[in-house]
Amino acid sequence: MRRVPLAWLNLLHEKTRLLIAITGVAFAALLIFMNLGFRGALIQTTTMVYGQLNAEIILMSPRTLQISATTPFPRERLYQAAGIEGVERVMPLYVSYLLWRNPETRISRAMFTYGVNPQDPIFLMPELQSPEATKQLERPNTVLIDIRSRPEFGPQTIGLETEAGRRRVEIGGQYSLGGGFAADGTLIMSDQNFRRFFSPRTLETVDLGLIKLASGTDAQRIAQAMQARLPADILVLTKEEAIAHDRTYWLQTTSIGFIFGMGVVVSFVVGTMIVYQILFTDIRQHLPEYATLKAMGYRNPYLFRLVLQEAFLLALMGYVPGLIIALGLYQLTVKATAGSLPVSMSWERAVFVLSLTVTMCGVSGLISVRKAIAADPADVFR
Amino acid sequence: MYLEGEGDAMTKPGNRFFAPENPLSNSLAPIKDELAVQIQHLNFAFGKGDLCKQVLFDISLNLPKGQIVILTGPSGSGKTTLISLIGALRTVREGSLRVMGQELADMRNADRVRVRQSIGFIFQSHNLFESLTARQNVEMAVELLGRFKSKRDQAEVILTQLGLADRMDHKPQALSGGQKQRVAIARALVNHPPLILADEPTAALDKQTSREVVTLMQTLTREQNCTVLMVTHDNRILDVADRIINLVDGQLESDTNPDAFINSHTYKNSKHDDAKMFIM
Known part of the structure; x- marks a missing residue:
């Protein structure tokens, strides 16, 4: 008992x-x-944005703190990475903050902006997969706006015109992403528009390099090989490592x-x-x-x-x-x-x-x- | 009321080592194996240095097996200290104290715990766990010896013997004072310890209940041939004893049978039994 x-x-x-x-x-x-x-x-x-990036490996400068505090690196590194076995596609991603004016209150706030090549399938959001979205991106001075941007940025109606970075800008479409802790709102524009809005910046330096691998490859192994092949001014991270990298930044610093x-x-x-x-x-x-x-x-x-x-x-x-x-x-x-x-x-x-x-x-x-x-x-x- | 009791006591088998002719002498002490407690030249003091206060002075005392002994004396006379020393609750530093043949002087704490397991304790306040039923409280004592299979039966047998058959699954809250004390006695007796130490077991009980409790205790300990040392001020229960030891200021004052004790503490001319109580 x-x-x-x-x-x-x-x-x-x-x-x-x-x-x-x-x-x-x-x-x-x-x-x-x-x-x-x-x-x-x-x-x-x-780190939510990483989940919407269509890439297994991400290149960044070792001095990059997190996605909204990047240090650009030469675009040649991407082309060098493209030569490594298992890599299907390399895609540059440009990021910066753009002052966006609310057309109703005329108050400008910083909007986090992604610059992409319209032909590159960088994002996984379903709204960006249509040919219409690509067409809108290719138009000059046109951007796509994140509907999860804070209401302080003003209306998000398609076709709305306002001023951003001292240029006229038109909303060509919408998507849903969310800016997280670092950004109250986000925009996506083509690399050509990015060059216009952020002149004198050129497309010769990129903020993040996205690498899409052929299916059935081991991202971890390729990332290691890539890190060994590329110069020391580049940090090669798998998507999970990149998320951990940002997380560490927010939690520890x-x-x-x-x-x-x-x-x-x-x-x-x-x-x-x-x-x-x-x-x-x-x-x-x-x-x-x-x-x-x-x-x-x-x-x-x-x-x-x-x-x-x-x-x-x-x-x-x-x-x-x-x-x-x-x-x-x-x-x-x-x-x-x-x-x-x-x-x-x-x-x-x-x-x-x-x-x-x-x-x-x-x-x-x-x-x-x-x-x-x-x-x-x-x-x-x- | 004493006359009935003492006649009874004289015929009990536990009385065979009783030596009323020469109560204070140890010269007739039986061989060691027959002694439950053997004390020789025991001194005890509380505190150290200037604050040192001696409470027991050169106590020598033998308790043969099977005796029921009452230890009495004014408060502050050292009764409780003596009983807690015999109970291996304090360390003996001077003199010799043997319980069931084991020398307690300078014994390690772990060994004293083992000695305590063969002693049944009964206290003034019953000290039962309020959260446990009567049966569980008794089972706690059986568990101590690791008898998990038989603990339920053992607890039930002893509680039934103490007249608590229909109270086994009650918690102390639902028991009267006498019943609680009977549970405490059951807890002390359930392992059939060779020695029982009781401190004022009837202090919190009324006259009739004390009588009941003490008689039960007497019957059961006689059956188990168990030695009982009981500290009490309660004159109503002196007759259960084979022997009464009086302790005054830390020294043995007298060691007699109840009859002699009562006579020596009573005014010859007193008509009232009650008068005795004022003297003791």
Whole structure:
């Protein structure tokens, strides 16, 4: 027959206190989930554009920080890369910020602009696959506008004319991409228009080189071969590596990582204190019983396990509602921000927060267990 | 009420080592194996240096197996200290203290825990886990010895013997004071320990309940041939003892049978039984 589950029964005995404890743990877990969720979503929006790029390998200058802070490199590098086996196509991508005037308010704001060769299938967005889109791109002083640009840029009607970079510009079409953290709105234009709008810049230097591989090739292996073949002024990254590259930039060299990291730490500390308070009260109340157990001949390891079991049970019982509420709030966030903050749960995060919650309760357990260990069996005779 | 009790006690088998003619002498002490507790020249002090306060002075005492012994004396006389030393709850530093043949003097903590496992403790406050049922509280003691298969049966048998058959699945909250104390006794007795140490087991109980509890304790310990050392101020239960030891200011004052004890503590002319209680 199994052992009397003393940890479990102790917790269940005080229903109100158990409820408060569960609420505390759930709240801490929820806060951690929200912080990680927002952080993940912000990072996802900044790297979202990579998901829409029709390329397996991306070339950039080693001095490029992320997609909106690039250092151009010579276009010859692309042609050199084109000679490597497995490469199907190389495509230059030019990027820069363009001041876009809202025709209604006449206020100009910086729009993030992609310059592409209209013949290159650079983007995967379905709106750009039609011959009509290509035709519009080829027209001079015509751009495609991102319908997820902020409303402050003004109307996005096709055919609308306004001023950008001191030139007249016409909206020739629309697509849906999203600018993420670095841009409030985006435009796509042809490389020829890019040259016009950003004169005196020429097309001799490119910001990103997109490389489409033949099907059935190993991007990782080709990227390595390419890096070995090309001069050191080029960084060859697979698409996943490029995303990781940008993510690292945002998390480690901007305040985003710090802010949300801080949120996680604070939630963790608050949670630890709540659980500690609960366990400590529980132990103090049961001190005569613990002393009795020791007088009867129970040893310290038993009490140690008992307290840690209670902590572990609290962690599990608090984590589950925390996870459920977090899932609900994630959906609510996505709805409230109309999809521009794509907060979503991943297995990794669920497991990570579970381990944080268990650690949190474990730490409080370890702090409070000293009190139980210190119970003097001689105190039972009073 | 004492007369009934003492006549009873004299005929019990546990009484065979009782030596009323010469109560303070150890010269007639039986061979070691027959002793549950053997104390020689035990001194004990709390604190160190200037704050050192000695509470026990040169105690020598033998408790043969099967005896029910009451330890009495004014408060502050060192009764509780003595019982906690015998219970291996404190370290013996001066003198010799043997429990079931094991020397406790300077014993390591881990070994003392093992000694405690063969002692049944009963306390003034029952110290039951509020979150556990009566049965589970008793099972906790059986688990200590690793008998997981038989623990349920053992707990049920002892609780039934103590008249709690219909109360086994109640938590302490739902039990009366007497019932709680009976559960605590069940917990102490369930492993059939050779030695029971009880500290004021009836202090929180009314007269009738104390009598019930003590009689049950007496019956069960006699059945198990178990040695009982009980600290009490409760004169109503003195008659269950084979022997009464009086401790005053940390020294053994007297060691007699209940009869002699009551006589020596009673005014000859007193008409009231109650008068005895003021003296003790």
